[in-house]
Amino acid sequence: MEARGDWLAVVVTILGLIVGSFLNVVAYRFPRGESVMFPPSRCPRCGARIRPRDLIPVVSWVWLRGRCRDCGAPVSLRYPLVEALTGGLWGLAAWRYGWSLETALGLVVISFLIALSAIDLEWQILPDELTYPLAIMVIGARLWMGPEPWWWYLGGAALGAGMLFALYWLSPLLFGKEGMGLGDVKLMVGLGAFSGLTGTVLTLFAASLAGLAVGLVLQRMDRLGEQRRIPFGPFLAGGALLSWLYGDTLMKAYFGLFL
Template identity: 55%
Template sequence: MQTGLFVFLLVIYGLTIGSFLNVVALRLPAGESIVYPPSRCPRCHTRLRSADLVPIFSWLFLRSKCRYCQASIHWQYPVVEAVTGILWGMVGWRYGWSGETVFGLVFVSFLVVLSVIDLHELILPDVLTYPLLGVALIARAFTGGHAWWNYLAGGALGAGILLLLAWLSPYLFGKEGMGLGDVKLMAGIGMAVGLAGSLVTLFIASFSGLLAGLFLRWTNQLREGGHLPFGPFLSLGAVIAYLWGDPLVQWYANLFV
């Protein structure tokens, strides 16, 4: 298949999966079933028809309102759909028609749903972080540009660094910093991106998290001692490391040689 067509199809599928990830992110922390009942308006509970469920377009055409009760629909829905579609397309673009792409699509989908939940609830549920680690452990036995031990070491090192920070931060900063959810997420990410990718992930996550924290503090949106979820930043770093980790490391190494 042509790359262009393949990527296009993945974007379309990704948009639809993004719509499902919205449902998972909303229902999973509330302990609700993710398959039943079918999608409905959170306010009037009217069951949504397929015309109401077209990713992004329904939201645009309905002017971000429920067709039945006019309740406004949060912009998070189309944004999660678009981000998932774009990420699926990028994975297909980067890894083509391969087993790596199959794993990559699962990987980025986990990252999207975990980020949304962390932003809302400040938690990274075990029911998602453990399966992500499991999927990565199995996938890396079959696919990947590095040896299996490299991925294993990436997971151990990444999670180890965050675990150390979680232990030390009460002494260093006088408050809880990293949560154990971040440690478990990082184990799965490291297992997916390998040793160098793990360091790229942590570097980008800390840097972008710091910038976001400073910006929010500066605009008074984050109170003193307020918590910023780290999962979305780890996910951002992970996506960059997954898609461009090796060229980035190469470029960085060339600076010193």
């Protein structure tokens, strides 16, 4: 695989850490209706502006032991986690697909998915303002760059969104409660187009399995909370990225069991 570059992966990981800082700002401010560009970050307790030297991804949080330099207010572990996750996934993408359009598309999709997952975990919503642009961008990119024919990707979008819409529609009839939000359906339009037909099947399979497992564990621990539901967006995002990065390997291993 001559297209793979170790150096590319290292550089992209570092860029990903920086983009992760920005995604933290997006995920915090966007649902609160604040501008993501202005003003610069401040401590929510004492209002002190965060100094440039304290904006180094992950490192600053560890160095300051998760506290504001001015007032000592705790800074959520979520910030370094989002930065590390973005850096790690960006690096994996570059490692897997090298210097290519596929990598470029993947980096944008990963960034959307991290912001969307963080918002879904905190608010149980997937805003249209993010899922629509993701879907339009991915469909446009797939129709233009392939590498499979157009129906492969539009088929993935239709299959994925169709399955989730059926669940959204059927759950209240079958179980008497909502099993799925419309936000999940809209997210799946973009993810299905990103993954293609087989990738979409794998995405739904992995997301359901992981969602079920986590749901059962949380139920056991009595941690499901008032709403008795867990956001499904992060599982769909994880399934789609698993399928994009390792779908071929997983499929081969799976069918290898029978051949």
